[in-house]
Amino acid sequence: MTFDAAIAELTNLLGDRCSRSKSDLDTHGASETHFPPLPPDAVVWPDNTGEVSQIVKICGTHGCPIIPYGEGTSLEGHTSALRGGVTINMSRMNKVLRLDPGDMDADVQPGLTREELNRDLRATGLFFPVDPGANASLGGMAATRASGTTAVRYGNMRENVLGLEVVLADGRIITTGSRARKSSAGYDLTALMLGSEGTLGVITRLTLRLSGQPEAISAAICSFERMSDAVEAVQQVIQMGIPMARIEFVDTDTARAFNLYAGMDFPEKPHLLLEFHGSERAVAEDAKRFGEIARDFGGAGFETATRTEDRNALWTMRHKAYYACLALKPGATAVVTDICVPISRLALAVEETRADIAKSSLPGPILGHVGDGNFHAVLLIEPGNAAELAEAKELAARMSARALRLGGTITGEHGIGMGKLAQMPDEHGEGWDVMGEIKRALDPAGILNPGKLIRGN
16 A cells, blocks of 8 residues: 555655655664564654644545654564554654753653753753663653663653643644642543553653752672572562662673673673662662672672762663673574563562573573563574574563563563564453554544554554
């Protein structure tokens, strides 16, 4: 099916901000992980909400699919043009529209990235805490209900988005939520849109909750002989109420990947990477208490870092873990999957996953945000190798089943996209059908990011 009529109207509206060049189409059809290239028929760059509404109306008239696009950092094929259509690149809508230090909130456009926002906030004493690793766009982070390394203290996008402006499938512009910290006024449409992955509307503005920059920050790292010891230390830290800002886990394979990729000299053992926020005294006390707990579980080489450049180096390395893991198998791509379980079941989930991967033919480093029970496996496969892809998908499916058996969820932060559709009925049952009914009510023609999240859309 072609969408030439829709694209002709969009060209009249946007001029050279509507592109059909092969390089633009290929860029917007690519995936960070194993999904094959699925380019759109055109890419458009709106400047404002009104233009987004016009674009959506034009596409709706012609039955043309719409794929919202931020920075393209998602991992489950969220931005692939599964049925062709038009990708709406939001990168030109990248401004801070309002900033209120007194109320600690801000209105921003969806194309602004989290790093750009935090640069703008430096002089205010505030920052936006949600850190998924990649320098993702804030609109994309909302659409996937992103989480990340700081969720254990500051929460994910659900806790940090107060309201949204959204263009619906018929071009209507709605506002959800408010600047108030709570409300009892009807359905929570903000929560509905968060995590909807572009299937219910196109986000054009976000009202964000900001946090105060801590007086002092200290990072730390330590190694363990066994993964179970590291994970059990995390459980103890959480149960003791030590206020961690970040608490990350990497296994032996990931530590080896860091050494090869970044020239580090980590012992090839499981590690915890941590960060403490607060007053200078509180940070020092928290680090000391953690060190004592870590030693009780066999932790060794406990080191702290308070200099900004040292802390940045540690977290830059963690954020590049995916690329470091890819280097363990030169030329590889990966099936990257995540699950999230209750903290009390975390050690069991990690151990069972590690044993399952060890029995396979694939390398599969494990790492994650263990402070909130979320971890990832990077299952390395040769591009085009159907047998390895099938084996990786089966390992990922067993991870999902394990999470549900242990009272968790099939994804803590990656989302569904088109990669985890098969596991949705296992987690949600008839609730997945209800999601489909909501989708059809708001998007009866099924033009918003079709093939993602919902059955048969």
